[in-house]
Amino acid sequence: MGSQESNTDKIEKKTVLKASRDRVWQAISDSTNFGKWFGVKFDGPFVAGEQLRGQITPTQVDPEVAKMQEPYTGKPFVIFVDCIEPQTRFAFRWHPFAIDPNHDYSQEPMTLVAFELADAEGGTLLTITESGFDQIPIERRAAAFRANDGGWSHQSRLVEKYLAQTATPGDFQ
Template identity: 70%
Template sequence: MNVDRIEKKIILNASREQVWRAISDSSRFGKWFGVAIDGPFVAGQEANGRIVPTQVDPEVARMQEPYTGTPWHVVVDRIEPMRLFSFRWHPYAIDAAKDYSAEPMTLVTFELSDIEGGTLLTITESGFDRIPLERRTDAIKANDGGWAHQAQLVKKYLAIEERS
């Protein structure tokens, strides 16, 4: 396993516009990701919220349930419409009693590209090599599994949105 980055690719049977809205609109993002976000995503600004179970998969929602109410904090890095959305955060920051603010953040990037029949979404999280050693392995392991789930959640979200 790479110790610095996680990368997940998923082919989505949806237009680039639909995928873009699902990842860059904070309300839509929150529905599939499992977070209630206090406002819109704006490049260079913080986005804050709290974990809530995803609205698109009951099994994943049950896994998220113990973390309901845990603060969620990102700094929006880049918004390049229809192509790239990225933010920085403290990975696996689930201990409400711990202050993670002095730790380095990882960079999460959602990149879109057209493919026949849909859109390829590449989710990359990098910068784990700077996370404190005592948290690094757990953070990589948790987020590797987490991004696998999240790739499926965005796919389910888009299928639900298309039916409604």
């Protein structure tokens, strides 16, 4: 195991958000708020241990990313909420890059997406991790990893924009 070895199983993005931990938690753990920046309209709240359905709907915080999401508008979006640890961790499982309407992904393993919060100077450190790619069928694995690696970079910026756009006087910016 050399230190040069790249990790094909896990994507990790870290960003310090200039917002209180409570505001970041509300942005990631409330399904309506999450949907506004992520680009999905859910049928209900996040509940640990339950599946939640929704539809892709372009993000409300960035017109350029919204344009990239537009071709997928209305497509089903399904997650299984793994855990909700208030102010600390929100995690769900999904089928990564499941965009082919003619493919049945239901028998494939899911990856685990985790949003973890920690205190940081000037705000809150958000770490987004998606793991489990090594279990994805080989014919889809590289494309799913590449798409989601870029996707999580976009999503890190979208949550930051969402927090900036919804800030109120007294929030630290």
